[in-house]
Amino acid sequence: MARVAIVTGGTRGIGEAISLALQDHGMTVAATYAGNDDRARDFTERTGIAAFKWDVADYDACQDGCARVAAELGPVDVLVNNAGITRDGTIMKLSYQAWKEVIDTNLGGCFNMAKGVFPGMRDRKWGRIVNIGSINGQAGQYGQVNYAAAKSGIHGFTKALAQEGARAGVTVNAIAPGYIDTDMVAAVPSDVLEKIVAKIPVGRLGQASEIARGVAFLCSDEGGFVTGSTLSINGGQHMY
Template sequence: MARVAVVTGGTRGIGEAISVALRDAGMTVAANYAGNDQKASEFTERTGIKAYKWDVSDFDACLEGCRRIEEELGQIDVVVNNAGITRDATMKRMTRDLWDEVLHVNLGGCFNMAKSVWDGMNARKYGRIVNIGSINGQAGQYGQVNYAAAKSGIHGFTKALAQEGAAKGITVNAIAPGYIDTDMVSAVPANVLEKIVARIPVGRLGQAHEIARGVAFLVADEAGFVTGSTLSINGGQHMY
């Protein structure tokens, strides 16, 4: 029977590429999304992957979303915590609400989803969790104290949870993407984007499918000896 994988933020950008890669690897994929019903519907029509709507910052919604997926598709073996938002501002302009919103979605969502599937994975002695961090969680970034803190927290969360899961057949790893050619990055002004690319040794932005390929490796049955690791996919921009 095919493994069941849940990809949060899985209907657009990097998340869509991950969802498709796991589908192509033979998994039954459920793609979570938070807001855009039209985009989610188009995604399902295009890929054949069912989309499920809930806010990953809401613990009870995560529990219910995972319960529904298991009822409809089967027990969840794989979780990819990809959902994330930005609310950029310098500390002078950063509000508590902007801080909380990013921490609750980007870092809190990882806890909520892992907690929702942890007992089942422990009982079956198998699980794969991959958390999507960021180069900016490793190196920091001006105007992103909230985002950088949340993504840095993901890397610590990954290492700690990996230690709890190792003896139970559950691996927990992270991927730290660099600057990837998505709608979010494309919205950056052209002159700023040029400066970003100039700092990337390979001389280009990354592609979403390159992140997805890393995820597909980490969630494979054959990757059981890889846990607590962070795979940096950033074109050599930050070697960590």
């Protein structure tokens, strides 16, 4: 039987590439999204991958959503916590709401989704969880205290949950992407983006497919000895 994977935020950007990579590896994929129905409909038409709508920041919606995927597609073997948002601003201007939205979505979403699938993975003695962190959770970034804190939290969450899953065949890893060419980066002002790219040793933005290949490896049988790790895919930033 094909393995079943949930990819949060799996209908566009990096998540879309991850959904396609896992489908290529023979998995039955459920791609979730928050509200962009047109993009989700277009994605399903192009790929044949089912899209499910719920807010990863909503604990109950995540439990219901995981149960719905299991009922429709089968027990969930793989979870990729990819959904994420930015609400940038220096702390002088950042509202409490912008802080909370980013923490609740980017970090809280990982907890909410893991609660929905981890017990079943542990019972079946096989599972893969990959959490999408960020280079900015490793190094911080001006104007992103909320985003950097959430992503840094993801790296700690990964190491702690990996310890709970290790003896039960459940691996838990993170990927820390550098700057990847998606809608999220398209929103960065072009003069700022030029300065960012100038600092990337390979001299270009990454492609979503380059993150997806790393995820596919971590979700494979061959990845079974890798757990509690963070794979940095960032064009060589931080190598010096």
